[in-house]
Amino acid sequence: MSDITPLDKVGEFGLIRRIQETITLRQPSTTLGIGDDAAILTPAAQHDIVVSTDLLVEGVHFDLTFCPLKHVGYKAVAVNVSDIAAMNALPTQIVVGLAIGSRYSVEAIEELYEGMRMACEAYNVDLVGGDTSASRGGLTISITALGQVETGRAVRRSGAQPNDLICVTGDLGGAFLGLQVLEREKAAFLADPDMQPELANYTYVLQRQLRPEARMDVIHELRDLGLTPTSMIDISDGLASEILHICTASGTGARIFSENLPAANPMLEVANEFNLDPIMCMLNGGEDYELLFTLPLADHTKIKNHPDITILGHITEKSDGVNLITKAGQPVPITAQGFQHF
Amino acid sequence: MSDITPLDKVGEFGLIRRIQETITLRQPSTTLGIGDDAAILTPAAQHDIVVSTDLLVEGVHFDLTFCPLKHVGYKAVAVNVSDIAAMNALPTQIVVGLAIGSRYSVEAIEELYEGMRMACEAYNVDLVGGDTSASRGGLTISITALGQVETGRAVRRSGAQPNDLICVTGDLGGAFLGLQVLEREKAAFLADPDMQPELANYTYVLQRQLRPEARMDVIHELRDLGLTPTSMIDISDGLASEILHICTASGTGARIFSENLPAANPMLEVANEFNLDPIMCMLNGGEDYELLFTLPLADHTKIKNHPDITILGHITEKSDGVNLITKAGQPVPITAQGFQHF
Incomplete structure (x- = not known):
């Protein structure tokens, strides 16, 4: 068959050559891309570089039973870009390391690269470098992303101040419920390989899980509005875990109002079907890759009617702790239930 | 026992915290290290950034039977720094991704980090970011290194010109023979686990294999001598493979004189013991991480007596091909026998 080429037929250099041919460079700061010992970047004057690295491991972060390699490749880049966005920077370049198990074909790896x-x-990111290797196990994808931001304008986790507004983009909990659907269908499939997976009714939550987007759109909009967050983080491990990171780094507390949590209807429907508390899904479900940030109270009028940004509550003194305020007005301490890989 | 702590006891955040506490930052360009969504770097004005990424995969690039984790960690950084050196840049930062199999303890990972x-x-490099994950297999280490070089002074593979001198640092073939010794001892150990490995007589070649150094010393010396190579590459896959990379990128041929190949006595002794041709070991043995570079003929007097740089031959027109010139004056075409992972 012409569409299953074993990796050892083209070798490491051959694979790199095939991939190199499909690469377009867009960034003015990319002086030299793939093909030398290192890429050469010429950053804009008066700009800082931000750099972040993430691993995606088969069987831990993705499961090929239901996740096409093209989606895995897209997500691998998107989650790294999300880290760059969370610094208030614009992504510019990535480098990619792949450790590839022996059952992968050239075509499978090309799908991943696609x-x-x-x-x-x-x-608008350039792929400027990479390394490929065999692996004794499955597929491991390592991506390092670089971005640029005007010197001194990077936003850290540590700048939140009491009375700052706590804001979040988009809606929460969808990616977590998408994963529940996939796991249920996988269990059904393993019990009966002839079964047809029932995925048509779950488009929204599946897309949230399989095809997350980094919120670069919001970074651009905040710039257009003249707003600079005092602190920012992206939601990879869940809102609870991330607000605790901001409060720990900033030395503050926080009040988040449960009735403000942004719920999408398809998420509520799936939570109901799975008998899961939607508040728990929005608070502790990870992988939504929305941005959580704080803004000075004075910016309230600029942000309050934004269709894609929700004000969750506000930063408090550290001594107040980090609390979810229930509909009845009761504070409940927020604790991290973030995903543990080990 | 107090010295074997399972990873799941401290978790991903706990492990990162433990490692973070041991990190010292040295580089003036490191504005923010580990602990946020991304590190923040402030490059020197009028400097380019170079960036390179490498994977080290257990069972492919290293074997823990005979390679202590501390050496694996050192080598993982050194080989990345070597790529930065090969661009004529100074290394500044690294980020590290680790996918860790379940049999690793916290102490093992701390040894790797040590x-x-x-x-x-x-x-003189700062570790400014990382990601850790469980893995279903062994250990995979992904390192991305960044460096800086005055704008426009990065050295590529593509700048060699006919008549340029072909130079190499240090000596060749040692790392390859170190690997042969380790593989022989491993086979003996697997056949008889009570055997004591015979390693005392092989210090030099073992050190070349287990603890290679990036030749940053030579980069600094070339700068002190006012020399800028016209092309450069580091020797990871073997001299033959690397000179072919330079000639392909530069559109040239090359003549390398076999009697000029730099041989260390301990390498010659081990080659003899293993009945291996030392020329083959120096030409095709990988992982020496020496620098291969070209210099204009006019620089000959500045370099000819350097104790740690050998002139191998010279660049020719492309039509002459890439040849090894034997002692008898016969040209033998050089072909890549570089290591293939797949």
Whole structure:
């Protein structure tokens, strides 16, 4: 068959050559891309570089039973871009390391790269370097992303002040429920390989899980509005875990009002079907890759009617702790239930 | 026992915290290190950034039967720094991704980091970011290194010109023979677990294999001598493979004289013991991490008596091909026998 080429037929250099041919460079700061000992970047004057690295491991972060490699590639880039966004920076370049198990074909790896290529196009990022290796196990994807931000304008987790507004983009809990659907269908499939997975009714939550987007759109909008967050983080491990990171780094407390948590209807429907508390899903479900940030109270009028940004509550003195305020007005301490890989 | 702590006891955040506490930052360009969504770097004005990424995969690039984790950590950093050196840049920061199999303890990972910390100190590099994950297989280490070089002074593979001198640092073939010794001893150990490995007579070649150094010393010396190579590459896959990369990128041929190949006595002794041709070991043995570079013929007097740089031959027109010139004056075409992972 012409569409299943074993990796050892083209070798490491051959694979790199095949991939290199499909790469377009867009960034003015990319002076030299793939093909030398290192890429050469010429950053804009008066700009800082931000750099972040993430691993995606087969069987831990993704499961090929239900996740096409193209989606895995797209997501691998998107989650790294999300880290760059969370610094208030614009992504510019990525480098990619792949450890590839022996059951993968050249075509499978090209599909993975096709997803990465699509994400690079969507986020205006150049793929400028990489390394590939065999692996004794499954597929491990390592991506390091670089971005640029005007010197001194990077936003850290540590700048939140009491009375700052706590804001979040988009809606929460969807990616977590998408994962529940996939796991249920996988269990059904393993019990009966002839079964047809029932995925048509779950488009929204599946897309949230399989095809998350980094919120670069919001970074651009905040700039257009003249707003600079005092602190920011992206939601990879869940809102609870991330607000605790901000409060720990900033030396503050926080009040988040449960009735303000942004719920999408398809998320509520799936939570109901799975008998899961939607508040718990929004608070502790990870992988939504929305941005959580704080703004000075004075910016309230600029942000209050934004259709895609929700004000969850406000930062408090540290001594107040980090609390979820229930509908009845009761404070409940927030604790991290973030995903543990080990 | 107090010295074997399972990873799930401290978790991902706990492990990162433990490692973070041991990190020293040295580089003026490091504005923010580990602990946020991304590190923040402030490059020197009028400097380019170079960036390179490498994977080290257990069972492919290293074997824990005979390679202590501290050495693995040191080597993982050194080989990345070597790529930065090969661009004529100075290394500044690294980020580290680790996918960790379940049989690793916290102490094992701390030993790995201890090796990386030692290399960071040796090369004056800051560890500014990372990601850790469980893995279903063994250990995979992904390192991305960044460096800085005055704008426009990065050295590529593509700048060699006919008549340029072909130079190499140090000596060749040692790392390859170190691997042969380790593989022989491993086979003996697997056949008889009570056997004592015979390693005392092989210090030099073992050190070349287990504890390679990036030749940053030579980069600094070339700068002191006012020399800028026209092309450069580091020797990871073997001299033959690397000279072919330079000639392909530069559109040239090359003549390398076999009697000029730099041989260390301990390498010759081990080659003899293993009945291996030392020329083959120097030409095709990988992982020496020496620098291969070209210089204009006019620089000959500045370099000819350097104790640690050998002139191998010279660049020719492309039509002459890439040849090894034997002692008898016969040209033998050089072909890549570089290591293939797949």
